[in-house]
Amino acid sequence: xxxxxxxxxxxxxxxxxxxxxxxxxxxxxxxxxxxxxxxxxxxxxxxxxxxxxxxxxxxxxxxxxxxxxxxxxxxxxxxxxxxxxxxxxxxxxxxxxxxxxxxxxxxxxxxxxxxxxxxxxxxxxxxxxxxxxxxxxxxxxxxxxxxxxxxxxxxxxxxxxxxxxxxxxxxxxxxxxxxxxxxxxxxxxxxxxxxxxxxxxxxxxxxxxxxxxxxxxxxxxxxxxxxxxxxxxxxxxxxxxxxxxxxxxxxxxxxxxxxxxxxxxxxxxxxxxxxxxxxxxxxxxxxxxxxxxxxxxxxxxxxxxxxxx
Amino acid sequence: xxxxxxxxxxxxxxxxxxxxxxxxxxxxxxxxxxxxxxxxxxxxxxxxxxxxxxxxxxxxxxxxxxxxxxxxxxxxxxxxxxxxxxxxxxxxxxxxxxxxxxxxxxxxxxxxxxxxxxxxxxxxxxxxxxxxxxxxxxxxxxxxxxxxxxxxxxxxxxxxxxxxxxxxxxxxx
Numbered sequence: 001x002x003x004x005x006x007x008x009x010x011x012x013x014x015x016x017x018x019x020x021x022x023x024x025x026x027x028x029x030x031x032x033x034x035x036x037x038x039x040x041x042x043x044x045x046x047x048x049x050x051x052x053x054x055x056x057x058x059x060x061x062x063x064x065x066x067x068x069x070x071x072x073x074x075x076x077x078x079x080x081x082x083x084x085x086x087x088x089x090x091x092x093x094x095x096x097x098x099x100x101x102x103x104x105x106x107x108x109x110x111x112x113x114x115x116x117x118x119x120x121x122x123x124x125x126x127x128x129x130x131x132x133x134x135x136x137x138x139x140x141x142x143x144x145x146x147x148x149x150x151x152x153x154x155x156x157x158x159x160x161x162x163x164x165x166x167x168x169x170x171x172x173x174x175x176x177x178x179x180x181x182x183x184x185x186x187x188x189x190x191x192x193x194x195x196x197x198x199x200x201x202x203x204x205x206x207x208x209x210x211x212x213x214x215x216x217x218x219x220x221x222x223x224x225x226x227x228x229x230x231x232x233x234x235x236x237x238x239x240x241x242x243x244x245x246x247x248x249x250x251x252x253x254x255x256x257x258x259x260x261x262x263x264x265x266x267x268x269x270x271x272x273x274x275x276x277x278x279x280x281x282x283x284x285x286x287x288x289x290x291x292x293x294x295x296x297x298x299x300x301x302x303x304x305x306x307x308x309x
Numbered sequence: 310x311x312x313x314x315x316x317x318x319x320x321x322x323x324x325x326x327x328x329x330x331x332x333x334x335x336x337x338x339x340x341x342x343x344x345x346x347x348x349x350x351x352x353x354x355x356x357x358x359x360x361x362x363x364x365x366x367x368x369x370x371x372x373x374x375x376x377x378x379x380x381x382x383x384x385x386x387x388x389x390x391x392x393x394x395x396x397x398x399x400x401x402x403x404x405x406x407x408x409x410x411x412x413x414x415x416x417x418x419x420x421x422x423x424x425x426x427x428x429x430x431x432x433x434x435x436x437x438x439x440x441x442x443x444x445x446x447x448x449x450x451x452x453x454x455x456x457x458x459x460x461x462x463x464x465x466x467x468x469x470x471x472x473x474x475x476x477x478x479x480x481x482x
Contacts, residue, residue, distance in 0.1 A: 173392075176392060176396070176398070197356070198355060198361070198395055198396045198397065199396070199397050201397060218362070282358060283357055284355075284356070285356055
């Protein structure tokens with residue numbers, strides 16, 4: 001579809017036993033963008049990244065990364081990809097500076113200025129032992145080890161995990177710094193939607209092993225819409241609404257959240273003849289939660305709660 | 310010598326300094342960090358219902374309409390503003406793009422981004438649509454706080470008198 005894709009998969013699927021961890025994934029990551037990979041825990045994000053890195057054989061389907069088949073990645077291709085794992089694997093007996101020294105031997109474009117810059121940015125001492133580092137410090141060190149490779153493509157698996165707000169800001173700043181070179185692509189998974197809002201051009205939303213959205217960030221935010229309908233009494237039953245995500249019912253109100261709200265959706269809702277129909281703007285976080293939260297109709301009727309109490 | 314009370318006021322400054330984005334590996338690129346003093350401080354919130362690019366355009370529009378930004382004022386480059394606000398440069402570029410299409414900003418090759426002649430951005434009807442809810446809110450709050458109509462009118466007049474006339478405002482009829 002797009003020849004400029006840095007990552008492209010078609011029908012990529014991975015089963016663990018009888019359970020699909022990733023199902024029929026079609027993904028295109030454009031060259032030079034910051035791509036956020038979102039989804040709840042256990043939705044298949046890490047499995048996807050491990051398949052893309054050639055660390056896990058797909059059950060079926062195809063994929064390319066930097067134009068090469070993910071089933072046959074050469075060391076040359078791998079050297080162009082900076083991969084930050086979720087676990088921050090490091091050798092505890094090494095000193096911070098030894099880690100850099102060790103890692104540098106594997107990467108021809110190693111840039112020790114970047115390494116020192118990032119460890120400084122995270123307040124790490126070169127002589128500190130890795131086993132004595134805090135979680136955030138380990139994350140900073142791993143990031144330094146990844147960024148100093150000057151990779152064309154960065155694959156960051158939940159880089160913000162367990163970081164304090166200051167360290168996370170340092171992470172986001174480092175990512176923005178990297179976009180200076182327009183040929184860099186950053187692919188990262190995250191649960192921190194405020195960070196995503198700052199840095200991402202594109203978002204992909206993963207839900208229980210299925211890709212449910214993949215589009216520019218603002219398009220995602222625009223297309224998830226909430227409307228509030230007010231009624232004189234109890235709200236009527238809801239008709240079929242295309243793209244319905246959630247409907248929350250209270251004594252005399254109906255809050256409907258759907259994807260791709262448009263004139264047609266509005267006229268369906270108008271047939272319920274509400275007293276008032278008012279669009280409610282959603283932030284990224286609310287849009288995301290209603291997108292991935294429990295679907296269907298929910299009822300919160302105060303009188304019922306009172307009756308139980 | 311250290312004043313024990315100074316702790317409270319001291320720490321935020323130290324905090325700011327130590328965490329100022331100054332990756333020492335920032336190489337070649339000092340030229341793209343704009344050195345112009347910009348008469349506007351952007352304030353970006355994440356988690357808002359207003360997308361970041363729109364927060365930027367809104368703040369520039371507000372700056373222009375209040376006169377804080379005058380014709381010929383320079384804004385930071387896309388890159389500089391992105392790093393200052395810690396947002397994706399494409400977001401800033403999109404905001405600037407929108408403002409250029411509206412005729413509020415212009416990019417002068419090799420020199421930067423400038424505020425241009427103020428043009429009428431909104432139709433009168435759209436202007437009213439945006440103003441109405443703010444008036445309602447102002448009056449509502451004032452009533453809750455027990456201000457009299459006279460007090461409110463006087464305060465309003467006083468503020469209005471102090472407001473700087475926007476440059477190029479003559480053409481704004």
